[in-house]
Amino acid sequence: MKIGVTGVASSKFGELWSVSPRALVKYVAERALAESGLEPTDIDAFYVGNMLSGILGGQENLGSLFAEEIGTTAPAFKIEGACASGGLAIHNAILGILSGQYKKVLVVGVEKMTDHKPEEVTVALMGAGSEAERIAGLTFPGLYSLIAREYMDKYKISEKELAAVAVKNHYHGSLNPNAQFQNPITIEKVLESPCVADPLKLLDCSPISDGASAVVLTAESLVSKKQNPIWITGSAAATDSLGLYNRKSLTSLAATQAAAKTAYQQAGIQPNDIDVAEVHDCFTIAELLALEDLGFYKKGTSGKAVLGGELTLNSSKKIAVNTSGGLKACGHPVGATGVKQVVEIVEQLRGNLGKRQVKNANVGLTHNVGGSGAVAVVHILSQEH
Secondary structure, three states: OOEEEEEEEEOOOEOOOOOOHHHHHHHHHHHHHHHHOOOHHHOOEEEEEOOOHHHHHOOOOHHHHHHHHHOOOOOEEEEOEOEOHHHHHHHHHHHHHHOOOOOEEEEEEEEEOOOOOHHHHHHHHHHHOOHHHHHOOOOHHHHHHHHHHHHHHHHOOOHHHHHHHHHHHHHHHOOOOOOOOOOOOOHHHHHHOOEEEOOEEHHHEOOOOEEEEEEEEEEHHHOOHHHOOEEEEEEEEEEOOOOHHHOOOOOOOHHHHHHHHHHHHHHOOOHHHOOEEEOOOOEHHHHHHHHHHOOOOOOOOHHHHHHOOOOOOOOOOOOEEOOOOHHHHHOOOHHHHHHHHHHHHHHHHHOOOHHHOOOOOOEEEEEEEEOOOOEEEEEEEEOOO
């Protein structure tokens, strides 16, 4: 599998009160297409990753809506998979190219969340949970707090290891002009922040955000060197039970493990070949699970690694994780996140990121999760053809 990423773009993430979803999509689509040397009329298909437009905005037909906005009559699709909607949109676009049906595809991830009351957004997000969890009054902070407590008890770690994830990602976010939060924080500040769902504090949680990102994917036969392509060499998705109560384990996400295994096999690599990764840190505990489920660390050891600075930008360790700031600091407009992750890795592999550039980055990974682990998408990207 070799799919060329020939254009990328992201908006700023955050509380974008004065910007509409239409404007966000037009902004990133035009820039990604221009970078590819394409016009909207050149694309063969258009995929939109989004979770909440129907619930919060009353509009489900986003493919047609945004196709009209950017000026294309190509077949257009909305892809929804909770917080993995963006990653799934890219995965489906890749399948469209591999099938031979399409050659040049635009993928946009977008979400507009801050126009609505926090309680409305919380209820909408729980549309990705099970009915039993909703009846019990659980929210996603509550679900991930159950995971965190089980993990902490099983592997004997403290809240400091969780806090270290937030500290690392806020440091990286401070170097990203598109990040929602560009302020470094300390472990003490995380631990002193208000408790949301024990043991998770406010600064263990990703924020409600607005934003959009776009990528242009091109069939290998049509890619030219002047497009400065980065290659997708692995792309896999997997699913698990909707609710936590049906899981064999609360300290691993089986969907992540399955998607990663397939993506590594497709790319012909191992976890230790990855130089830079964007993983799904909707809550700090989620990053620790991801680091282990993706094969970077043995179970129960990733917290100590983060606390020791092993995954911080240009540390002594090989891999850097969430150089964008992750969901935690860059922000989490849920439909856009999986696309933004690919944008970040593409820019890393091109060597374009200045102060947050990972030295000698050749191979990258993105990991996007929906719900509490009901769906996961993993992409492998490479600088070399």
